[in-house]
Amino acid sequence: MQKVTVAKGDGIGPEIMNCTLDILNAAGAKIDWEEVEIGEKAYPAGNSSGIPELAWESIRKNKVFLKAPITTPQGGGYKSLNVTLRKALGLFANIRPCKSFYPYVNTKHPKMDVVIIRENEEDLYAGIEHQQTQEVIQCLKLISRPGCEKIIRYAFEYAKLYNRKKVSCFVKDNIMKHTDGLFHQVFLEIAEEYPDIEADSWIIDIGAARLADSPEMFEVVVTSNLYGDVLSDIAAQISGSVGLAGSANVGESCAMFEAIHGSAPPIAGKNVANPSGLLRASIMMLNHIGQQEIAQKIKNAWSCAIEEGIHTEDIFKEGISTKLVSTTEFGEAIISRLGLSPKKLPSVQYQVGLKIDLPKYKRVPSPAKVLKGVDVFVDWKGSDPDSLAEKLQKLNSDIALSMITNRGVKVWPNGFDETFCTDHWRCRYEVSNGKPAENASIPNLLQQALKENVDVIKTENLYEFDGTRGYSLGLGQ
Ligand code: NAD
Secondary structure, eight states: OOOEEEEOOTTTHHHHHHHHHHHHHHHOOEEEEOOHHHHHHTTTOOOOTTHHHHHHHHHHOOOOEEEEEOOOOSSSSOOOOOHHHHHHTTTOEEEEEEEOOOTSOSSSSSTEEEEEEEEEOBBBOOOOOOOOOOOEEOOOOOOOOOHHHHHHHHHHHHHHHHHHHHHEEEEEEETTTTTHHHHHHHHHHHTTTOOEEEEEEEEHHHHHHHHHGGGGGOOOEEEEEHHHHHHHHHHHHHHOOOOOOOEEOOOOOOOEEEEESOGHHHHHHHHOOOOHHHHHHHHHHHHHOOOHHHHHHHHHHHHHHHTEEEEGGGOTTTTTOOOOOOHHHHHHHHHTTTTTTOSSSSSOOOOOTOOOOOOOOOOOOOEEEEEEEEEEEEEEEOOOOHHHHHHHTTSSSSEEEEEEEEEEEEEHHHHHOTTTOSSEEEEEEEEEESSSSOTHHHHHHHHHHHTTTOOEEEEEEEHHHTTTSOOOOOOOO
């Protein structure tokens, strides 16, 4: 018996989870379920993460978690429980297969069979946000080399294990040259280690357009957290319904399985939701815990119901579907087909022992890191950058004011009158003699700023690593 933690979640969660558990139990899954309560009910009990201590204990002890969708309360300082779980448990890879079941489920993309592999721990989902001035709020996008290496290697290993011929990388490194640039760079490095797998790279905007238009062009897509979140909903929806796709969140010791969709509050309690996403996630879970036979039995029974046209509302289509069913009726239809093989859709045969083991990350020797200056961010309600520059040049020392930008666009020297400026100014001080800045340069500058009544809201050090600039230029610089 395998112990698995289960949470029935919010909104449509309990309906689709009860249906899924009925199917798993009827199929003979050898699982001892341990139910925990997380989410909407746990938030008001004073737990801003929505996860009580007992739930953490259960998940960390059992290491396998089947989770229904959870509603994230908007505002109020509540953090997304889903993001907290993924990050706290080190579930770095989010695997989201999106496949069409044409002609039995209506889709414009009959040949689509793409797996989105989404980085799960970094990017804008670090959730580090600050209001810095009256007008400007910032969200930090964090991308790390270990994070990139893990997810990209995982994608290539996944392709190798499941006989996929191509891995595509989606980034926006024409704009975010350092963060997305690192993701792309690591992709190119790791792709070289897999000469038998085709590797291509896409700028996310045109890549997403192609994915939505011709998904059959793609096999495995690897991308960062936010892009992966958006892309996988698009991919699932165009395969037939967002209600069809399941996902595995995998880490070194724990794994969490869930539908890719949310708690769908408008249809909650109506017994109309499609349980397929969660059921397909539970099939991934059965494979993960080595119960391939049960996984096969359920997948085949599900395919039987789908090809017979027994469909929930989200995929029901006159002329294709034969019977509109509720969530519970769909579950009953699957249970009554356990042991049967589909006649038209392929019957699955899952292999035992497929596992991806990644090498431990090895930190390379530290590069030479040289301080070249500092970006000082200033809250200033004026509108003429020249007068701000005049004030700030009084602070010059071995580092001197070289540029002012507003929302990234250079406004001094030689800015344009047309540029709209907010109250958030990035003022760059750089060494001019080619030598490293002094250790004391920045604290001295800040002390001077205090004396001159300059409202400094934050600083970012400017470094070169092994002679390569580690910071972006201003737009128009
Ligand atoms: P959603 O995925 O809940 O719903 C989007 C649309 O898809 C709605 O029209 C919904 O009715 C439909 N839909 C979703 N699942 C369906 C299913 N199984 N069967 C039929 N139709 C289905 O997205 P949302 O409305 O943006 O989010 C609702 C809540 O869910 C939010 O609080 C959000 O934070 C949360 N959420 C949770 C998760 C998670 O737990 N992993 C993921 C995404 C969103």
